[in-house]
Structure formats: C-alpha cells, structure tokens
Amino acid sequence: xxxxxxxxxxxxxxxxxxxxxxxxxxxxxxxxxxxxxxxxxxxxxxxxxxxxxxxxxxxxxxxxxxxxxxxxxxxxxxxxxxxxxxxxxxxxxxxxxxxxxxxxxxxxxxxxxxxxxxxxxxxxxxxxxxxxxxxxxxxxxxxxxxxxxxxxxxxxxxxxxxxxxxxxxxxxxxxxxxxxxxxxxxxxxxxxxxxxxxxxx
Amino acid sequence: xxxxxxxxxxxxxxxxxxxxxxxxxxxxxxxxxxxxxxxxxxxxxxxxxxxxxxxxxxxxxxxxxxxxxxxxxxxxxxxxxxxxxxxxxxxxxxxxxxxxxxxxxxxxxxxxxxxxxxxxxxxxxxxxxxxxxxxxxxxxxxxxxxxxxxxxxxxxxxxxxxxxxxxxxxxxxxxxxxxxxxxxxxxxxxxxxxxxxxxxxxxxxxxxxxxxxxxxxxxxxxxxxxxxxxxxxxxxxxxxxxxxxxxxxxxxxxxxxxxxxxxxxxxxxxxxxxxxxxxxxxxxxxxxxxxxxxxxxxxxxxxxxxxxxxxxxxxxxxxxxxxxxxxxxxxxxxxxxxx
Numbered sequence: 001x002x003x004x005x006x007x008x009x010x011x012x013x014x015x016x017x018x019x020x021x022x023x024x025x026x027x028x029x030x031x032x033x034x035x036x037x038x039x040x041x042x043x044x045x046x047x048x049x050x051x052x053x054x055x056x057x058x059x060x061x062x063x064x065x066x067x068x069x070x071x072x073x074x075x076x077x078x079x080x081x082x083x084x085x086x087x088x089x090x091x092x093x094x095x096x097x098x099x100x101x102x103x104x105x106x107x108x109x110x111x112x113x114x115x116x117x118x119x120x121x122x123x124x125x126x127x128x129x130x131x132x133x134x135x136x137x138x139x140x141x142x143x144x145x146x147x148x149x150x151x152x153x154x155x156x157x158x159x160x161x162x163x164x165x166x167x168x169x170x171x172x173x174x175x176x177x178x179x180x181x182x183x184x185x186x187x188x189x190x191x192x193x194x195x196x197x198x199x200x201x
Numbered sequence: 202x203x204x205x206x207x208x209x210x211x212x213x214x215x216x217x218x219x220x221x222x223x224x225x226x227x228x229x230x231x232x233x234x235x236x237x238x239x240x241x242x243x244x245x246x247x248x249x250x251x252x253x254x255x256x257x258x259x260x261x262x263x264x265x266x267x268x269x270x271x272x273x274x275x276x277x278x279x280x281x282x283x284x285x286x287x288x289x290x291x292x293x294x295x296x297x298x299x300x301x302x303x304x305x306x307x308x309x310x311x312x313x314x315x316x317x318x319x320x321x322x323x324x325x326x327x328x329x330x331x332x333x334x335x336x337x338x339x340x341x342x343x344x345x346x347x348x349x350x351x352x353x354x355x356x357x358x359x360x361x362x363x364x365x366x367x368x369x370x371x372x373x374x375x376x377x378x379x380x381x382x383x384x385x386x387x388x389x390x391x392x393x394x395x396x397x398x399x400x401x402x403x404x405x406x407x408x409x410x411x412x413x414x415x416x417x418x419x420x421x422x423x424x425x426x427x428x429x430x431x432x433x434x435x436x437x438x439x440x441x442x443x444x445x446x447x448x449x450x451x452x453x454x455x456x457x458x459x460x461x462x463x464x465x466x467x468x469x470x471x472x473x474x475x476x477x478x479x480x481x482x483x484x485x486x487x488x489x490x491x492x493x494x495x496x497x498x499x500x501x502x503x504x505x506x507x508x509x510x511x512x513x514x515x516x517x518x519x520x521x522x523x524x525x526x527x528x529x530x531x532x533x534x535x536x537x538x539x540x
Contacts, residue, residue: 042385044370062373064251065343069371072344072515094282095259103255160468162243170468173246189467196466 007114010052011036012043012063014176018129022056025121044070053110056122059101060173067105093119100126137172137182145183152186155193208436213242216253216265219470220374221393222293222421223266224460225490229447231463237446238439246468249373250343257424258284263433264440266292267424270506273530274345275424277523279515285427289535290441291496292421292448296488297348297411298396299355301388302381305329305337306406316484319413323359326408330366337387340372340380347420350509351411352390357512358414381405392420393488394470400483412487419502419531420488427529438539445496452491497536503527 009031013019023033034050043066057064097103100123106115149171156167175185217223226244229235235242245262247253254275256262272286312325330337341349356363363369372380377395380386382404399405423444430437451460464470489495504527510516
C-alpha cells in the first residue's frame with residue numbers, strides 16, 4: 001500500500017489484548033498505528049504531536065469528552081477532528097459501533113470510504129474481543145471464586161432489579177474502573193450491600 | 202399525583218454520570234419512587250457525556266441525566282449526529298465552580314481581602330495571569346456544558362484572552378483533581394463533587410462559582426429524544442413525576458446524610474461521596490434540586506445558551522429558526538401541564 005492511502009491511527013483503549021489485535025489488523029491493512037495510550041493523561045499533547053487521521057477509542061473511556069472538547073477548541077488543534085457519524089451520516093454503521101463499544105473521530109476532510117474499512121475492522125475486533133472475553137472470564141473463574149461472585153451478582157440483581165447479565169457487567173465494569181480483580185470487587189459489593197441493608201433495617 | 206395514566210413502556214434504562222446531581226435518579230430508584238409510578242428502571246453509569254448522548258440518541262437508553270445544554274446541542278447537530286432531543290424536567294440548578302491550584306491561590310490571597318467581592322477576585326486573577334511567567338493551563342470538561350461557557354464568559358469579563366493569555370485544555374472529571382495535584386493544570390471549571398474534593402485534599406481554592414457568574418441557572422436535566430417522548434407520553438410523564446419526588450427528597454437537609462450513603466453505594470458514585478459527608482464548602486455553590494422555579498425547564502436559558510455558543514465559536518450565527526428550536530427543546534409547557 002502506498003504512503004498516500006496509509007492513514008495514521010491513534011488507538012485509545014486500556015485492554016492490552018484488544019489493542020494488540022486491532023493494531024495488527026490495521027497494520028495488515030497497510031495503516032500506521034501511531035500510538036496507543038493506556039493511560040492518556042496527556043491526551044492533548046499526544047494528539048498535537050501525532051496528528052492522527054483517525055482516533056479509535058473505547059466507548060467506556062472518559063477521554064471521549066476530552067477528544068470532543070479538543071475538536072471544538074480547534075484554535076489549538078491544527079487538524080480539527082470530527083465525530084465519525086458527522087462524516088458518515090450512516091445510522092446503521094453508528095449503531096453497530098455503539099453496540100460493539102467503539103467510537104471514532106476522524107480528521108476533517110478525510111474521504112468517508114477510507115474510514116469505513118477501518119471502522120469495520122475496529123468493530124469486528126471489538127466484537128470478537130467481547131465474545132472471547134466472556135469465554136475467558138468464564139473459564140478462568142475458579143469454583144470458590146465463582147460462589148462469591150454469584151452471591152454478589154445475586155445481591156446486585158436484587159438491589160438493582162436487573163438481570164444476571166447486567167449484574168455481571170456491572171461487576172466487571174467496577175473491576176475495570178478500579179483496576180481490581182473481579183473477585184475483590186465481588187467481596188466489596190457484598191460488604192457494602194450487607195452494610196446498607198443492615199443500616200436501613 | 203392527580204391521575205395515574207398507564208405507561209406505554211414500563212421497563213426503562215436511564216444513563217447517568219457519577220456526579221452529585223445524579224442524586225434524583227438514585228433516590229427515585231432506591232426509595233421506590235419509580236415503582237410507585239409503575240416503572241422498572243435500571244440505572245447505567247457512563248464514563249462520558251459523549252456516550253450518554255450516543256446511547257440516548259440510538260435508543261440504547263430511554264433517557265439520561267444530561268448537562269442542560271446537551272439536548273440543545275444535539276438538536277442543533279453539534280459535534281455528532283443530529284437528533285432532536287428535549288427535556289421536560291430540570292434535575293438541578295448550579296453547582297459548578299472555578300478552582301485554582303493552591304500555590305497561585307495563596308499568591309492571590311495576598312491581594313484579596315474579601316473573597317466574596319467577585320469583582321476584586323476577577324481583577325486580581327487578571328493581574329496574576331498577565332504577570333505570571335508561563336501561560337496558566339486551565340481545564341474544562343466538555344464543550345457543551347455550563348462549565349465551559351462559564352469559564353469563557355468569566356475570562357472575557359476580566360479581559361483575559363483565551364488564545365493569548367491562557368492555555369485551555371480538556372481533562373476528564375475523574376482526572377481533574379489528580380491533574381491539579383500533579384501540577385499538570387493550574388485550574389479548572391467543573392461540577393460537584395470535584396471542587397469540594399479539591400478543597401478537602403487541600404490542593405486548591407475556589408475563585409468563583411457558576412452561580413456568581415450567571416446567577417441561578419439550569420444545570421442538569423432529564424434528556425430524552427423527541428421521538429421517544431412522542432411514542433411514550435404516559436411513560437415520560439410517570440418518569441418526570443417519579444424524578445420530581447426524587448428531587449424533593451434529595452433537597453431536604455434532613456436526608457443529606459442518608460443521601461450521601463446512598464450515593465456511595467457501588468453502582469453509583471463510589472467512596473468519593475462518603476468523603477463529603479459532613480463537609481460544607483466555605484464557598485456556597487447554591488446547588489439546588491427542588492424548589493419554586495427550580496425544576497421547570499426555561500427556554501430563556503436556552504436563548505442565553507445560543508449566545509454563549511455564538512461567543513465561543515460553536516455557532517456562526519443565530520437566526521430566527523434556531524431561536525424557535527429552543528422552545529421545542531426546553532419544554533416548560535410539558536412540565537407545567539404535568540404538575
């Protein structure tokens with residue numbers, strides 16, 4: 001692939017396995033992954049330095065707001081970035097991205113069809129990762145741990161009025177947010193909810 | 202409630218961001234107000250306003266805790282796909298502030314005798330900005346927020362040029378206090394609890410508040426898409442009624458301690474809320490969730506917002522058509538009809 005069609009891609013995602021898989025897939029397409037930030041404390045500086053054509057970011061990242069702010073503060077930003085949907089005007093593609101948990105911002109003036117393949121690749125990688133993660137999580141959890149997690153899940157279901165899958169995803173999200181193991185989060189949830197139900201009695 | 206209409210849809214998902222003013226949603230859930238109105242509601246925590254907007258806009262959520270300018274920005278198609286959104290309920294007023302790092306704050310303290318003299322504070326800040334060696338770095342969170350507009354409004358008021366005198370950056374709220382402590386930024390404009398947490402950790406001081414800059418204004422709303430509101434009017438009404446009860450309960454001082462415990466539960470704000478138990482900011486931010494004229498959406502505020510969007514270059518012009526959109530977004534009529 002020639003230099004002209006090669007795009008600079010900035011990846012923002014804190015799942016190392018997913019970053020690696022997507023980076024490989026994009027490199028195979030002939031693109032140039034400039035940077036993947038696991039702890040993007042200085043996102044502003046990175047975007048200025050790398051001048052990406054497209055930024056691919058995990059939907060759960062708080063840095064989405066930061067990117068959107070940067071896009072409006074274009075006086076600082078020589079290459080304004082715009083939201084993927086604004087360029088695509090394709091609700092089906094957007095919905096697929098949202099469901100996979102990925103969003104993208106592209107440099108103004110980029111041709112939509114060039115972005116489409118990158119987005120399709122990202123969505124496929126995120127989808128594949130999601131199912132793989134669910135499999136792995138299941139396999140890894142030992143029986144003893146599983147009992148505690150089940151208990152925490154049950155308490156969350158009762159407390160939140162949600163179903164099993166939602167309770168599990170709440171636990172997993174808490175674990176990700178705090179950088180803790182699922183089992184530790186489960187123990188903590190049990191402690192807090194037991195305390196809360198005791199206090200309200 | 203005068204009459205109970207059957208909701209067209211009873212199982213709902215609402216998005217929220219972990220801030221103090223998500224309280225009405227948490228209270229309505231924990232105190233069973235949603236159930237009283239025939240609704241089963243699941244609350245989903247989101248890490249960004251961008252995701253809140255996208256998930257409401259694409260129907261993954263029925264509605265959400267939103268920054269008051271968001272339904273207007275979305276209706277105008279700013280920074281994302283265009284979706285008509287509206288609000289029939291204000292969840293909170295005020296609660297934002299501008300915080301400066303400890304070191305410059307102490308320097309400023311030598312010039313300022315009375316911190317309630319807002320004009321003296323603004324002028325002292327102006328002088329400090331003009332004579333300091335390095336351009337101060339000020340952070341904001343999201344482009345379509347009161348915080349963003351207030352910071353720019355205040356800087357302009359004291360002749361501080363955003364392009365020349367300071368360096369404006371964006372930082373996620375969860376990283377705000379840490380960035381201030383680490384010296385990556387010199388100040389920020391953000392909502393609660395982050396200003397109070399900076400005070401509690403003794404790493405910064407409050408310069409002024411959104412209330413002092415603008416007076417009372419809408420801060421967070423219940424945002425839904427226009428399509429959803431037209432499809433489920435009875436559900437919408439039940440949701441607004443349940444949340445009004447949540448607002449009422451959350452505002453009562455005698456419930457404050459229980460509220461903080463509730464917010465500290467794992468699915469909501471986490472332990473940061475517990476740190477605020479018993480803490481009263483020396484600088485009142487006038488955050489309100491219930492009261493006369495507090496919860497009614499205000500189209501005048503919408504028109505004021507258009508001027509702010511214009512002033513900071515988010516809009517190029519405001520024509521009569523844009524002005525008339527405001528009444529479709531801030532639905533004072535629905536709120537009033539449902540009381």
